[in-house]
Amino acid sequence: MIHRTPRFLSAALALALAFGCMGGDDAEALDDALIRPVERGDLIDEVAESGKIAPAFEVDIKAKVSGEVSAVHVQEGQVVKGGEVLLDVADSEYRRQVEMARVQVQEATIQLENAESQERRNAAALASRGISEIEYTLAVQQRDLARVGLKRARLNFAAAEEQLSYTHVTSPIDGTVIRRSIEVGEVVTAGMTAMVNGEAQLTIAQMDRLLLDIDLNQVDVARVAVGQAARILLDAYPGKEITGTVTQIAAAGHLDTTRGIDVFTVRVEVDPSTADVRIKPGMTAEVRVKVGEWPGVVKVPVETVFEADGKSWLYVVKDVDGETVKEKVEVTVGHRSDREVEITGGLGEGDRIYAQADVKDMGARFE
Numbered sequence: 001m002i003h004r005t006p007r008f009l010s011a012a013l014a015l016a017l018a019f020g021c022m023g024g025d026d027a028e029a030l031d032d033a034l035i036r037p038v039e040r041g042d043l044i045d046e047v048a049e050s051g052k053i054a055p056a057f058e059v060d061i062k063a064k065v066s067g068e069v070s071a072v073h074v075q076e077g078q079v080v081k082g083g084e085v086l087l088d089v090a091d092s093e094y095r096r097q098v099e100m101a102r103v104q105v106q107e108a109t110i111q112l113e114n115a116e117s118q119e120r121r122n123a124a125a126l127a128s129r130g131i132s133e134i135e136y137t138l139a140v141q142q143r144d145l146a147r148v149g150l151k152r153a154r155l156n157f158a159a160a161e162e163q164l165s166y167t168h169v170t171s172p173i174d175g176t177v178i179r180r181s182i183e184v185g186e187v188v189t190a191g192m193t194a195m196v197n198g199e200a201q202l203t204i205a206q207m208d209r210l211l212l213d214i215d216l217n218q219v220d221v222a223r224v225a226v227g228q229a230a231r232i233l234l235d236a237y238p239g240k241e242i243t244g245t246v247t248q249i250a251a252a253g254h255l256d257t258t259r260g261i262d263v264f265t266v267r268v269e270v271d272p273s274t275a276d277v278r279i280k281p282g283m284t285a286e287v288r289v290k291v292g293e294w295p296g297v298v299k300v301p302v303e304t305v306f307e308a309d310g311k312s313w314l315y316v317v318k319d320v321d322g323e324t325v326k327e328k329v330e331v332t333v334g335h336r337s338d339r340e341v342e343i344t345g346g347l348g349e350g351d352r353i354y355a356q357a358d359v360k361d362m363g364a365r366f367e
Contacts, residue, residue, distance in 0.1 A: 030324055034355040035317050036301075038347055043299050045292035045337035046231070047220045049266075051212035053234075053283045055205035056269065059173055063188040064166040065089055076180040080171045086202060089188060091167040098164050101157035108146070108153040115139075115146035171204050178281055179203040205281065210270040212244070214287050215256060215263035223291040224249060230268045233286045234279065242274040246289060294335050297342045304355050305333065305341050315354040316347065326354045 067089040074086050122139040125131040182201035188194050194201040212232065216224065230244045247269045253262035268287050270279075304314045312333050315326040332345030347353070 030317065030326060030354060031356075035324075035352055036304075036355055038298060038300060038343070038349055038351040038353055040296055040298050040349045043292075043294045043297050043335055043337060043340055043342050044290060045335065046288040047216065047223055047291050048286055048288045048338070049214040049216055049220075050284060051214040051268070051287050052281075053210055053212060053270075053279055053285060054281050055178070055207055056209035056211050057173075058178065058203055058205035058281075059171075059175075060193045060200035061086060061169060061171070061202040061204065062191060062193050063087075063089055063169050064190055065094065065163055066188060066190045067091075067093070067167070069182060069184050069186050069188060072180070072182060072184060074177050074180060076177050078177045080175060080177060080204060082171055082174050084171050085168045086171055086177075086204075087169045087182065089167040089169065091164060094160070094164040094167055098157070098160040101153070101160040104153040105150070105157050108150040112143070112146035112150045115143040119143040173204060173206060175204040175206045177203070178205045178207075208272060210275060210279065210281075211247075212268050212270070212285060212287055214266050214268065216266055217261055217263055218253065221249065221264040221266065224266055224289055229290045231288045231290070232268070232270065233288070235284045235286070237276075237278065240276070242276070242279070243271045244268040244287070245271065292335065292337070294342060297334065298344075298347060298349055299340045299342050300347070300353055301355060302336065302339055302341050304353050305331070314347070317352040317354050 069087055070090045071088040072086070073088075074080060074084075080086065119136075119139045119142070122131055122136045126133065126136040179200060180202055181196055181199075182188075182194055186194065186201075224246060226246050226249060228246045230246060232242045232244050234240050234242070245268065246266060248267035250265040253264045255261075256263045266289070268289070300314065305312055306314070311330050313328055313330055316329045317324060317326050319325075329346055331343050331347050334342035334344040336342065
């Protein structure tokens with residue numbers, strides 16, 4: 001015969017066992033590493049997002065003439081001056097064009113000299129009634145046409161020389177070569193940036209001004225303003241912190257296809273006094289824009305506060321009868337950040353708190 005325990009008795013036994021195992025808050029063995037003193041200090045609220053370091057100004061180099069690259073004079077990372085030659089384009093064809101234009105100038109000069117001589121002879125003949133007025137007029141026209149021809153030839157010669165000078169591709173600015181993948185033998189096209197895999201093959205940047213663009217959601221961007229200070233934490237150099245300032249906020253949002261939401265681009269310019277030569281374009285960093293600051297407040301880590309019954313609570317650590325126990329205490333909260341919460345009531349400076357709420361409270365953490 002099988003004996004079944006009544007349901008209410010099973011529930012009672014389970015509850016008794018649970019309380020016997022838990023022993024209440026006071027009976028729990030506390031981890032000393034999670035006991036922290038309550039401190040007074042500055043509460044800083046920040047909006048955080050990741051971005052990439054970029055130069056404030058950069059130029060993708062374009063050749064003004066087409067041809068095969070015959071020499072490259074710079075390496076990536078090299079500092080250059082405006083006007084410095086970066087690469088050469090094969091110039092044999094352009095030199096031929098200069099010579100042809102020079103010959104045309106010589107021919108046009110001779111033609112003008114002949115036309116001027118003829119005009120002078122005709123003028124003398126006209127004076128002695130040796131030719132008609134029409135013949136003299138034709139000589140004048142030939143002289144004028146020769147003058148135009150010489151002017152055209154000289155312009156063509158100047159243009160050919162200019163094209164030849166463009167075979168020396170120079171830097172338009174003082175800066176640093178941040179990309180250089182172009183090699184001797186490659187072909188460049190006039191007015192076109194040489195590209196490989198969507199990137200320019202030769203780029204010069206001014207590295208004295210660096211910036212980051214971050215994309216914020218509509219809630220966060222509403223808290224950001226031009227002129228706010230920012231901390232920039234570089235992934236490449238843990239512990240390295242530089243500062244910056246918000247200089248621009250997008251007037252309209254755009255769709256972030258990864259997150260599926262509209263975001264707004266915020267530009268943060270790096271403070272040059274905190275920059276470092278090791279910082280390079282393309283490095284990723286976390287940007288933390290300061291959107292609020294409250295000095296000298298009682299504050300606790302946000303993870304120590306939880307909500308229950310519409311109120312805010314945390315655990316205060318006390319010494320009772322020689323034992324260290326924790327007690328659930330209702331508190332009043334004030335300002336908050338993503339890491340800390342201001343406590344305006346129920347807790348004082350010097351109190352001790354427990355940094356981990358009970359499992360039963362984990363689903364109601366303070367936000």
